[in-house]
Amino acid sequence: MARYRPEGLEDTFADNPADTPTAPAADDAARDGGSRDAADDTAGGSSSPAEPRVVVPAIGFFGWLRWTWRQLTSMRVALLLLMLLAVAAVPGAMFPQRAQDEAKVATYLLDHPTSGPWLDRLGFFDVYASVWFSAIYILLFVSLVGCILPRTKVHFSALRGRPPRTPRRFTRFPAQGAGSSADEPETLVRAAEKVLRRPWLPLWPRYRTDVRDEGGGAWSVSAERGYLRETGNLLFHLALVGLLISVATGQLLHYRAQAIVIQGEGFANAKVAYDTFEQGTAFDPSSLDPFTLKLDDFESAFDPTTLNPRDFTAHVTLTEPGGDPTKKTIKVNHPLDAGGAKVYLTGNGYAPDVEIKDAAGNVAADGPTPFIPQNNVYTSRGVIKAPDVTGGQDQIGIVGYLLPTAQQVDDTTWQSIYPQPGNPMLVLTVWHGDLGLDTGVPQNVYELDESKMTQSVDEDGKPVTLYVKMGETVDLPDGLGTLTFKALPRYVALDLRHDPALLYVLVFALLAFVGLATSLFAPRRRIWVRAAPGREAGDGRTVVTAAGLARGDDVGLQPELDRILAALPLEPPAEPAADTSTTSTPTSTQETP
């Protein structure tokens, strides 16, 4: 039979299988998967009970490998790795992370020119992909597998085996009981077995039992329950491995895309249609399901006093390939399923529809431009870029703010007082020159490259500020042309995500949860009841003794033992056991080891 136990695991069942060095006890120890002697506690020097302790220089290469493996799969190293994992995860909350916010990392590097690059080299801005973090969790999982797989094998054989034989003496067990009866030992033991086998669920006995004739008229029953505890423990650990594999598979096969969609417009599910597109290495972009999505309308609601958002709803039209257009809604917490992906509503804002005509009267720019909300009243910042459409004209760049409900504070200051478009106004400054659009370098549409541009200023040298209400047309300074604020459509920011491993992640997480709860709450107990003829020959009485052992501290053990004895036709023991008070029938003592 397999004799595996992870190095350093303290286990009442194996450490203390029986208290005497008699034959049955030794047999118990062997059955139990090896009892590692308690004194053998020095790190690294211990060996399995099957082999004698070897002198270190003689163990050779494979000996070292074996030693390393035993260390890695030992409890102490698992403990160390767990604490290391906890410590290693902390920097991710202290330093900005590339995966979450690239811009914050850049700011941090600018603010800390000395320490920043070093932290960067050591992976502190990408903790969860760093070598050291990966090393810890990979070692932890290797340790876990190395420990769990052999234990699973041992557990399977234990499930098929018989409960361990009744130990010779009961004195050292945490729960004990005794009594005497006029019945035959065999009758009493059979009765005890019947009590122990009372079903927990229909057809599922509470205990597995084994009745033995011990000779000399003595009979005993050994019983064990709670194999589920170890099953749950193993299930939990194996489910964690499954979880890790599922997450990794998802990383390989996923894609994530972001799109900004203005009211009345739409997009098709293709890589080129997205503002950003990120995919796992094993994902093939040509396998994208070519559905189209159009934003019909967007509704928002705010609390009138606190201005906190209350509801966001995007009304969209989804057209699956070969299907009819269908009306759908996307809300926060209620993503839309489309083409094997989920579409999330992650942001919203206003896209002022502005028309710019150059000095010659030709339309240089026309259409909505998304502005990014800066605060809870949706004061939004944006940039409108108008290329040269008539020869000899400057390119125009407009930078400014949208105030959805504008209110004048003083002569030159306006502010937004409500996030809904009550009195929309654009507050703009004007630049002209070269936008840098022709260089071929991709540009951030929300920023203006001012390096080759000049700002329009008034006679005092102050920048000219234009205040434009919706429907108004204003002249641009320096005779650059005109600007019309035509309309104020809304836009939404949508995230698309496809992860085929999602279901497996969920299933393994739930299995781990079930396993964990079972392993912590299912009691594992062994109970032994022995009935033997009384010592005073000829009195015809049978002495019954019983003991219980549990894995971990188990307050229910002694009551259970008492209940079993109470179900037997017993009287208090004829001679009270030493240092026990005979208070109840049958007596019991709770021993403190």
Place this chain on the structure above:
Amino acid sequence: MNTGDLSTLLVWAAATSFTIALIAYTVDMARIAEQAQKRTRAAVPAMAGASSGPVSAAAGSADEAAPDRSHRAEGIARSTHLLGVALLFGGIVLRGIAAGRWPTANMYEFTLVGVFMATLVLAIVQRRRAIPFISVVVLGLAVLFLATALLKFYVQAEAVQPALQSYWLVLHVGVAISATGIFTVAFAAAVLQVLRDGRENDHSHLVAPWSRGDGMRRALSGWAVTGPRFAWLEQVPDARRLEAMSFRLNAVGFVLWTFTLIAGAIWAEHAWGRYWGWDPKEIGTFVAWVVYAAYLHARTTRGWSGRRAAYFVFVGYACVLANFTVINLFVTGKHSYSGL
């Protein structure tokens, strides 16, 4: 007076009630300490100042009904404790009615429900025999947190933003706060366990001379766990039982914490489009989970069970508290719902 104000009033009443209970338990504990000290002096009259510490002959007496306890103090403590739990429950329910939703959406409400869970679990754990020390630790934390909530975390009851409009607000947040409450009681039991263990094993760092800073040691030596000031420790259950109590609570807390992680991942998948993104709150929850997992492993590792395993409970509870306070108040992330 509207429902929201009534709720606040009830929470103030609960805080007052807990304060009275805290004082009464402290009196109870002081009485036990005094009696135990007297008895120790009577038992070892000639050994004053001896480093051996009192012989723990009285250790077994913990199971007997302690005759020295102040019944009046204990009665006041128990009844005001239960009254406080009831008042706080009323306050939470009215808060939910005032806001028209489940009341776990901002720091103020998190704190109320967390304190409610901790004091409720305390009442259940102590239903048969009260251990004043655990009550003092838990109620002390409860009063501290309630006062902070009322004075610093308070926000008007109102509906929540779209991201929080989900039944997961009940499951994920509610379970997380319950777990925190249970961890609090488990922590108090673990503290008592370590103290009691120190006394049982005659183990105190304040007895042997320190290589450095020995002056400080001498100044503190009156507080050695083996000294007469801690004689009351002989009246509490032995370290093994306290360990078992701490473990049972921690086990329940850990299972709930695991559920919090899983439920949070499911909700994050619905609301943010990813089940795990190393958000500061996710990191904090993960770190606390790993530390409590290490605790469960330590319990079954030879040489790490008992006292050493209790140290993991201290670290774990510190992580839980930091996750609740530091991360909520000072770190910005996707979980910034403190309302402050």
